[in-house]
Amino acid sequence: MRRRILFVVSHAPRRGALAAELLDELLIAAAFEQKVSVLFVGDGTYQLVSGDDAGTARGYRALPTYDVHDVFVERAALKPRGLTPERLVIAARPLTRPAISRLIAAQDVVVPD
């Protein structure tokens, strides 16, 4: 059975192995052919900023290779952090908070970082 699994990234990068371990979990779920999506909220949006070559941004850039195309970002998180969708390493669909609620409600499993 394919499950809808949403990974919610809310922490900034550079917290030791935590960011890389969440990405590992996500990629394994995708490799096991689950319906994987990922949402970046709050400081988690920093994980998508390009130029952070030692961080997880490079790994997230490879998501389409793993057939993960549902990438979302909290719209309200971008501006206060000086970010725009163009500065992110991957095309992420900005969502309002009500849209985020609907996204979470539609999942079988939600995995926080």
Added chain:
Amino acid sequence: MNISIAVHGDAANSESPALALRFARAAVAKGHRIHRVFFYHAGVALANASIVQPQGEDDVAAQWAAFADEHHVELAVCIAAALRRGVLSQEDAERYDRAASNLKPPFRIVGLGQWVDAAVESDRVVTFTT
């Protein structure tokens, strides 16, 4: 209901394993089944047999072990996260030429695929973060 639990924090730095255990006990008391408990991130420290809890403080790892034995619940520990934090089975200690193993039974070392399997096989997956 068939429930799996993910524990992301260790006992020294978070309430994650203690809260997860309270949840597991409550779920079993209500007639639900715990399919698998998956220890990930810092949560793998629960399986570290070398940790000594001061007298008078709750030994959450021992409580988890007792709960697992009583209710036949699988305590699964991610191998990659465990190696990174020095939690080694006998087999891993030999493979990586380390002086000793310290995996606490009945915790078992598994791959991340077992977490996906738990997500597929369970009605609910509940995560206790750090």
